[in-house]
Amino acid sequence: MVAVAVAVVGEHMGPTSRSRFLARWPGVNDLPFDPVATRHGPTVMRVVRAVLGPTADADDAWAETYLAALRAWPDLCPDSNVEGWLVTIAHRKAIDVVRRRRRHAVPTGDAPERPGADRIPEPVDTHLWAALDRLPDKQRQCVAYHHVAGLPHAEVARIVGGSEAAARKASSDGIRRLRGELASTEEGP
Amino acid sequence: MSADDDLFAGLDLDPADLARLQDRLADRATSADLVDVAWREVDSPFGSLLVAATRRGVVKIAFEREGHDAVLVDLATRVGSRVLRAPARLDDVTRQLDDYLAGRRHTVEVPIDLRLASGFRREVVAALSTIAWGHTSSYGELARAVGHPRAARAVGTACAQNPLPLVLPCHRVVRSDGTPGQYAGGVAVKRWLLAHEAAA
Numbered sequence: 001m002v003a004v005a006v007a008v009v010g011e012h013m014g015p016t017s018r019s020r021f022l023a024r025w026p027g028v029n030d031l032p033f034d035p036v037a038t039r040h041g042p043t044v045m046r047v048v049r050a051v052l053g054p055t056a057d058a059d060d061a062w063a064e065t066y067l068a069a070l071r072a073w074p075d076l077c078p079d080s081n082v083e084g085w086l087v088t089i090a091h092r093k094a095i096d097v098v099r100r101r102r103r104h105a106v107p108t109g110d111a112p113e114r115p116g117a118d119r120i121p122e123p124v125d126t127h128l129w130a131a132l133d134r135l136p137d138k139q140r141q142c143v144a145y146h147h148v149a150g151l152p153h154a155e156v157a158r159i160v161g162g163s164e165a166a167a168r169k170a171s172s173d174g175i176r177r178l179r180g181e182l183a184s185t186e187e188g189p
Numbered sequence: 190m191s192a193d194d195d196l197f198a199g200l201d202l203d204p205a206d207l208a209r210l211q212d213r214l215a216d217r218a219t220s221a222d223l224v225d226v227a228w229r230e231v232d233s234p235f236g237s238l239l240v241a242a243t244r245r246g247v248v249k250i251a252f253e254r255e256g257h258d259a260v261l262v263d264l265a266t267r268v269g270s271r272v273l274r275a276p277a278r279l280d281d282v283t284r285q286l287d288d289y290l291a292g293r294r295h296t297v298e299v300p301i302d303l304r305l306a307s308g309f310r311r312e313v314v315a316a317l318s319t320i321a322w323g324h325t326s327s328y329g330e331l332a333r334a335v336g337h338p339r340a341a342r343a344v345g346t347a348c349a350q351n352p353l354p355l356v357l358p359c360h361r362v363v364r365s366d367g368t369p370g371q372y373a374g375g376v377a378v379k380r381w382l383l384a385h386e387a388a389a
Contacts, residue, residue: 029270030265030266030270031262031265031270032226032261032262032264032265032270032272033265033270033271033272033273034228034261034272034273034274035258035261035274038211038273038274041202041207041210041211042201042202042207045200045202045207045210046197046200046201046202049200050197050200054200059210062210063210063213063214063217066214066218067214067217067218067221067223070218070223070224070271070273071221071223073270073271074269074270074271128196128197147196147197148197148200175196178196179196182196
């Protein structure tokens with residue numbers, strides 16, 4: 001019942017039928033946070049990992065995303081797309097972590113005092129993280145939100161700014177570059 | 190995205206990791222007082238029970254056949270939509286329910302929140318705790334006990350809508366002819382509970 005209500009309210013509906021539907025049914029913000037928001041947990045993790053690697057920082061960004069979402073849930077716009085909204089928050093939280101990392105990345109020979117602050121990601125698939133990391137910010141975000149989280153280009157454009165066409169281009173440029181880099185690392189010395 | 194699934198397989202989360210993250214989220218959300226309704230599932234001999242609590246106490250116990258998703262939607266509407274699975278917050282009531290269902294204890298004594306029952310219904314369900322383990326009462330007797338001797342039918346309705354079955358033992362209220370009568374968990378569950386208490 002929860003899944004059905006959200007699917008129907010959130011997607012595949014024009015504005016008129018949506019408002020007519022909402023006149024009779026509660027908005028998403030009236031639905032239980034769990035499971036309506038928490039079932040997107042794996043998607044949110046894919047997004048923060050795409051930006052931060054499979055690190056403790058990604059776990060923190062995931063938790064910060066869900067705490068912020070839980071706090072804001074009752075005030076969420078009733079016809080919101082929950083998944084897109086969560087990805088927007090995850091995007092902001094991941095960027096916050098990147099900014100914090102840069103601030104803490106002091107260029108001295110000293111050993112890092114804060115564990116995790118400038119830790120190298122676990123070697124699960126190091127090539128992918130390294131290659132993602134080398135993409136320009138916009139391409140990395142567009143790849144993460146379209147190819148990793150599965151959001152449509154229009155939704156990605158709303159999150160990162162700019163036009164839908166620009167988001168589509170950044171995403172396909174990013175993928176091409178990523179494939180090229182991964183192929184050359186595998187073949188290279 | 191299907192063509193690129195191979196590229197991003199490493200981003201997927203292990204289900205055990207997800208469970209660990211969700212537990213930590215529940216702890217942090219509870220400390221930050223962000224949870225209107227904490228819930229968990231509890232195993233029973235008659236399927237999964239949904240147990241939910243507010244800041245005041247246990248607010249709802251639902252049987253599997255009521256549909257847990259539907260119950261969560263109802264709680265979100267009537268109590269608050271910050272609904273979160275938070276098993277640790279329900280450890281005490283879970284342990285007591287386990288003990289009750291195993292016959293190790295006769296009452297479940299936890300703080301309760303009766304906001305889902307109002308007026309006459311609230312009076313009726315509050316009176317249920319006076320019927321002890323192994324005893325039964327008829328709808329008419331309970332009607333007299335709450336001072337409305339002719340309201341046996343309304344007492345039946347109140348019992349059927351008891352938000353806290355097992356904790357407030359509505360299964361101990363039966364028809365005057367001795368047959369079990371209706372029950373939110375189904376007549377079979379009511380029979381099981383009456384036999385369980387008669388045997389111990």
